[in-house]
Amino acid sequence: MISxxxxxxxxxxxxxxxxxxxxxxxxxxxxxxxxxRYPAGKGVIVSRVLATLGTRSIATGLIGREELNYFERFxxxxxxxRIITQFLVVRGETRENITVVDPVEDxxxxxxxxxxxxxxxxxxxxxSKVRLLGRRDSLIVFSGSIPPGVAPETYVEIVRSCRARGAxxxxxxxxxxxxxxxxxxxxxxxxxxxxxxxxxxxxxTDETALADAARALRxxxxxxxxxxxxxxxxxxxxxxxxxxxxxxxxxxxxxRIASTVGCGDALLAGLIHGGLxxxxxxxxxxxxxxxxxxxxxxxxxxxxxxxDVAEFRQMCFFDDVS
Numbered sequence: 001m002i003s004x005x006x007x008x009x010x011x012x013x014x015x016x017x018x019x020x021x022x023x024x025x026x027x028x029x030x031x032x033x034x035x036x037r038y039p040a041g042k043g044v045i046v047s048r049v050l051a052t053l054g055t056r057s058i059a060t061g062l063i064g065r066e067e068l069n070y071f072e073r074f075x076x077x078x079x080x081x082r083i084i085t086q087f088l089v090v091r092g093e094t095r096e097n098i099t100v101v102d103p104v105e106d107x108x109x110x111x112x113x114x115x116x117x118x119x120x121x122x123x124x125x126x127x128s129k130v131r132l133l134g135r136r137d138s139l140i141v142f143s144g145s146i147p148p149g150v151a152p153e154t155y156v157e158i159v160r161s162c163r164a165r166g167a168x169x170x171x172x173x174x175x176x177x178x179x180x181x182x183x184x185x186x187x188x189x190x191x192x193x194x195x196x197x198x199x200x201x202x203x204x205t206d207e208t209a210l211a212d213a214a215r216a217l218r219x220x221x222x223x224x225x226x227x228x229x230x231x232x233x234x235x236x237x238x239x240x241x242x243x244x245x246x247x248x249x250x251x252x253x254x255x256r257i258a259s260t261v262g263c264g265d266a267l268l269a270g271l272i273h274g275g276l277x278x279x280x281x282x283x284x285x286x287x288x289x290x291x292x293x294x295x296x297x298x299x300x301x302x303x304x305x306x307x308d309v310a311e312f313r314q315m316c317f318f319d320d321v322s
Contacts, residue, residue: 262301
């Protein structure tokens, strides 16, 4: 199924801050407290969850000079030695995102910075770096948004160069970066329901239409995507492979949910970790769903408890895909 080593690529990382603000209201003077602050970005979270599950990875991408040591120290400590960091420094500061959690109204408000401006020489350096890591049988995960200065077409060219070297490529992106992959061949595409609805021009609330759109991506002759994962938030996910179609979810009491940030990244990490065991796609999908649900119990994305994963692994159930 999946071969190692695993490499995660985060071109637009961030420092995430989570504030708890009861009765949060736009325009009001609201008291809040910081409940978490940590290095993030979708690929960073994938590497972190992989490490907790017991799988090693190389985390690469771009980073501001002032944040490099912070990311390296944090991932070395939290990854228990299972994450090798190989970030490339760029001018400018790494963006900082803020999530405001209102425990009274049970809402999350997300404030997202765009990211640092990447120079042409930075693009050349990260392109060369990823090509070196994207050797035959490696698994390269391209996650998240692209910063200013990286054209979507350039992003696609970097992915193509990895595929040409024999790497298996997973893409989990959005917006213009995602649209640039239209018609491209990929080993796996991870996409949420809203993104797939916009990508395929179908109703994002119609699961039958979404499943058909995912099959079209998998089954087309040119630009075929071998495996498609569609996430539906609390309603679980859909996995389509060459010989498997699974709709899975975990039922958990809403009172246990702390935050949904990073759940899709945790699902992808669990899927990769389970796939390395070579025990079939149902086993891998179960690992992904369990990791995603465990991630939802924490206000810090990527912070999961293996005991929670074990609990939710037993609670996964699958539906027929119609």
